[in-house]
Amino acid sequence: MRASRLLSLLILLQLRGRLTAEALAEEFEVSIRTIYRDMDALSAAGVPLYGDRGPGGGFQLLDGYRTRLTGLAADEVEAMFMIGLPGPASALGLGAAARAAGNKLLAALPAGATEGAGRIASRFHLDPVDWYRAAEPVACLPELARAVLDQKRLSMTYESWSSLRTWTAEPLGLVMKGGAWYLVAVAGGRARIFRASNLLDLTVLDEGFERPADFVLPTYWAAELERFEARLRPTSARLRASPTGLARLARLGAWATAAVEAAGPPDPEGWRGLSLPVESVEDAALMLLGVGPELEVLEPPPLRRRVADLAEAVAQRSR
Numbered sequence: 001m002r003a004s005r006l007l008s009l010l011i012l013l014q015l016r017g018r019l020t021a022e023a024l025a026e027e028f029e030v031s032i033r034t035i036y037r038d039m040d041a042l043s044a045a046g047v048p049l050y051g052d053r054g055p056g057g058g059f060q061l062l063d064g065y066r067t068r069l070t071g072l073a074a075d076e077v078e079a080m081f082m083i084g085l086p087g088p089a090s091a092l093g094l095g096a097a098a099r100a101a102g103n104k105l106l107a108a109l110p111a112g113a114t115e116g117a118g119r120i121a122s123r124f125h126l127d128p129v130d131w132y133r134a135a136e137p138v139a140c141l142p143e144l145a146r147a148v149l150d151q152k153r154l155s156m157t158y159e160s161w162s163s164l165r166t167w168t169a170e171p172l173g174l175v176m177k178g179g180a181w182y183l184v185a186v187a188g189g190r191a192r193i194f195r196a197s198n199l200l201d202l203t204v205l206d207e208g209f210e211r212p213a214d215f216v217l218p219t220y221w222a223a224e225l226e227r228f229e230a231r232l233r234p235t236s237a238r239l240r241a242s243p244t245g246l247a248r249l250a251r252l253g254a255w256a257t258a259a260v261e262a263a264g265p266p267d268p269e270g271w272r273g274l275s276l277p278v279e280s281v282e283d284a285a286l287m288l289l290g291v292g293p294e295l296e297v298l299e300p301p302p303l304r305r306r307v308a309d310l311a312e313a314v315a316q317r318s319r
Contacts, residue, residue, distance in 0.1 A: 005030075006038055010047060013061050020058040021051075136180045136197040144183060144196065147171045147204045151211055154185065157201040158194055169194075170209040173217040184217060191215070193224060229255060233277035237284055238299040240273050245294030249276065252287065273298070281306050289314070 005028055012027065013019060021035045028035070039059055043049050048062035138144075147154055148171045157166045169185035174196070176182075181196040186209075233255065241249060241263075250257045255277055263274035278284035285306040288295060297304040 002038070002041075006042060009035075009038055010042060010061075013049070013059060018058040018060040024059070138181050138196040138199070140199060140202045141174075141181060141196060143202060143204055144171065144174060144181075148174055151208050153205040153207040153209055155203040155205055156194075156199050159198045159200055164200075167194075168205075170211075172211065172215055172220075175217070175221055184220065186212075191220065233279050235278055235300075236275045237278045237288075237297060237303055238273065239276055239288075240267075240271050240296040240298055241291070242269075242271050242294040245291050246272060246274075248291045248294065249274075271296075278303070285310055 008028070009024065012024070021032045021039075024035045025032045039049060039051065049059060050062070051057065051059040144154075146152075152171075154169045154171055155166065156169060157164065167185075167187040169183075169187040169192075171183060171185045172191065173184045174181055175184060183194040183196050183199075184191060185194060186192070187194075239249075246260050246263065250260045259274050259276045263272040266272050276284075278287075281300075281303050284303055288297065288303075288307055289310050297307050
């Protein structure tokens with residue numbers, strides 16, 4: 001543990017130049033006294049290091065010194081693909097490893113390239129959570145990630161919208177979508193998707209399992225999304241909308257945007273006809289009511305009547 005910290009200290013000084021003992025202690029979550037002992041150990045090992053006390057002081061490597069000891073540890077290799085995603089990496093328990101791996105990569109770059117890499121990291125940021133939403137906290141996420149990586153079976157109690165059930169599952173992967181984490185696992189004889197925040201109890205078992213050789217997580221996820229969305233909106237509504245109405249419809253989601261883009265040519269009033277996938281008459285009526293008078297429902301007749309009834313009820317209460 002200490003050897004790894006000494007190497008990380010050395011790399012950090014190489015990347016950032018002068019750093020105070022206080023800053024280093026905070027970075028590595030150790031005491032300032034421990035940092036001073038680590039610096040003595042580095043000096044004793046022949047590292048050209050010097051430090052100044054007082055305001056503006058700190059530790060620094062002699063100009064031109066670069067270490068080549070940048071080998072990646074096992075957990076740092078696992079964290080490589082999470083370096084650009086600090087939030088998810090931390091949630092999965094790989095935050096420290098991702099930072100260490102990123103520093104080692106920067107330290108291995110030739111002189112002059114480090115500044116460009118640092119500029120990218122400081123100017124681009126990925127925030128996967130939609131506006132007005134918060135990421136769902138999942139306390140067991142690091143355990144799930146470890147079970148996925150180590151191929152260990154799980155015993156878990158899961159609460160779906162319809163029931164509470166205990167599963168023995170073989171975790172194949174974790175997916176973050178819209179700020180929520182989903183576990184893809186084989187349970188009950190087939191691959192299933194579980195919302196991680198709905199896991200009420202989780203135990204990682206000592207039993208291993210054989211991962212299906214032909215399973216590819218992105219491919220499976222894309223196919224399941226397509227199947228789910230087709231099942232979610234099994235019918236279509238035929239509409240007529242103004243340019244403003246089309247713009248409002250497009251804001252409902254990617255599925256609505258696709259319908260707007262496929263709309264027919266404008267009529268003399270500038271309105272265009274389109275076919276919009278919908279879930280049910282009630283859900284569609286409530287959703288379309290938000291578009292206001294910039295839209296007309298043509299078919300099916302039950303949806304047309306329901307929108308009219310809701311609009312009349314709103315008007316009555318607003319008078």
